[in-house]
Amino acid sequence: MAGRKFRLALIQLAVGASKTENLQRAATYITQAAKNGAKIVALPECCNSPYGNKFFPEFAESIPGESTDLFARSAKENKVYLIAGSIPERADEKIYNTCTVFDPNGVMVAKHRKLHLFDINIPGQITFEESKTLSSGNSLTVFDMELCKVGLGICYDLRFPELAQIYAKEGCRLIVYPGAFNMTTGPLHWELLQRARALDNQVYVATVSPARDETASYIAWGHSMVVDPWGKVISECDHKEDILYADVDLDYLESVREQIPVSKQKRSDLYKVVNCSDQ
C-alpha cells in the first residue's frame, strides 16, 4: 500500500475449550490476513483460552511458551506485526492477562499486562471479578512499527481515558485493545468508548473481540471494530467469527489534527495527564 497507509486486520476468533485448536485457527487466519495485504494483525483477548476465572489457571502458561512460540513463528512466516490478543500468563506465582507483540522477524517487541482488572457488579445482570485469579500489570506499553507508534490496552483498560491520553501524548497514532465486552455492557458502551478514545485523542482505535459463543459461561459481545481519528467507525463486524480489515491512513490523521488542533490547544497551565513512570 502506497504512502503513509497500512492495512490492519482484526481476527474475531471463535475461541473454544481446546488450546491447540484455538492456536491452529489463529495461525490459519493470520496467514489469510497477510495474503490479503495486512501489515499488522491482531487477535482477541484470551485468544488461546475461554474467558473466565475457572479457565485462567488451567490455560495459564509462561512466556515464552507454547502459545507465544506459535505467535512468533506465525509473525515471521507471514511477515507481519502480530498483536497476539492476550493469554493467561503464569509468572512470579501469579497469573496475568497478557498481550504480546511480535515483529515480522518473529521477535517479541512488546508485552502488556492488563492494567485495570475487570471487577464489576451489576445486580441481576453481570458480576465478574478478574481479581479472584488475576493480578494486574504495572506499566504502559507502546511499540514502534514502521510508520507508526502503537499503544496497547486490554479490554477494561479501554474505560480509562488517561491511558489513551498518555499514549497519544507519547506519539501513538493507533491504539489497539484486544477485548471481550459482554452482553450487558457491550450494546451501549463498546462502540461509545472507542469513539470517545479516538475522537478525544485524534487517533485510530481498534478493538478485537472473540466471536460470540452463546453456550459459553461468559458471552462476548463481538463487534470488533476500527474507529478513525474523526470518531467514525470505519470497519465493524457482527458477532460471528470473521476477519475485519481497515486501512490506517496517517495523512488523514494529520489532516484531522490540523483542522481541529486540540492537542496544541490544551491548557497545560491548568491541567495535566502524566505517565508516573516518567517521574
Ligand SMILES: NC(=O)CCC(=O)C(=O)O
Ligand atoms: N474482559 C473485560 O475486561 C470485560 C470488560 C467489559 O465487559 C466492560 O464492560 O468493561
